[in-house]
Amino acid sequence: MSNYIRDKTKGGCYFLTFNLANRHSQLLLTHIDKFRDAYAKTIQHHHFDLDAMVVLPDHVHMLITLALDSDDYAVIVASIKSQFSRQFNKTEAITASRQAKRERGIWQRRFWEHRIRNEIDYQNHMDYIHYNPVKHGYVTxxxxxxxxxxxxxxxxxxxxxxxxxxxxxxxVNIRYDR
Incomplete structure (x- = not known):
């Protein structure tokens, strides 16, 4: 088990990535309206600024800036995932472990977070997000x-x-190593 401790900086700016459990799925694009609805419901209840986002077939990258009194990026990710998942009937395979925790089988459990450290870090992540569809070969x-x-x-x-x-x-400094 990992001893990783997530950064909890109030008012921080964070690069976030979260993935579908099935990395070959097109669910996010085939149901983009449901993802947009999940995002809209989340932003109604959690205060943050969206700096950048890209939705790909099987994962999402976001750059958000939290309210000055908040370090709740994990709650924001959980809300988006939950709001999206609730819009589907339970037809996916759900492991016993997930059932015990009342989880669905749509999303990977974990997500990636990185707190932005400075302007260069910010610009690199903005560029990474927006160039990601090209990196994956979806567009030129x-x-x-x-x-x-x-x-x-x-x-x-x-x-x-x-x-x-x-x-x-x-x-343009676009990092390709994520």
């Missing part, structure tokens, strides 16, 4: 992926229109 440019906050950030002027394309990508 980040702008082609519709389930991303990149489009809103381009409209706000945070990213140039051609960000992540071969021409513009020179000098």
């Amino acid at each position: 440019t980040p702008q082609d992926w519709q389930y991303s906050t990149l489009h809103k950030l381009i409209k706000k002027g945070v990213y140039p229109d051609d960000w992540g394309t071969d021409v513009n990508n020179k000098g």
Whole structure:
């Protein structure tokens, strides 16, 4: 068993990744409306700012900034997962261990978290999130992926229109090791 202790910085900015149990599933995209509903219900009850997000067929990457008095990113992830799962009939295989904990079999139990340390770390994770659909081979440019906050950030002027394309990508530090 691991002795990993999660970072609990109130008001922190966190990069989060959570995955479906079946990593070959398309559930998040085939039911994007249900994911959007789960996110909307979560944001109604938990205060945080969404800096960036991408929804892929089997996993989600988010960059969020918590309220100054909050360190509850784990509760936010749990809420999104729970709100999404509740919208489906229980047809998936559920292990005895999950049954004992009243868990569904849709999501992997754990999630990845990383507290953002500085501006460079922030920008690297923003770029990673928005370039992820290209990394996985779903599209050839980040702008082609519709389930991303990149489009809103381009409209706000945070990213140039051609960000992540071969021409513009020179000098952009995108980490591929996650």
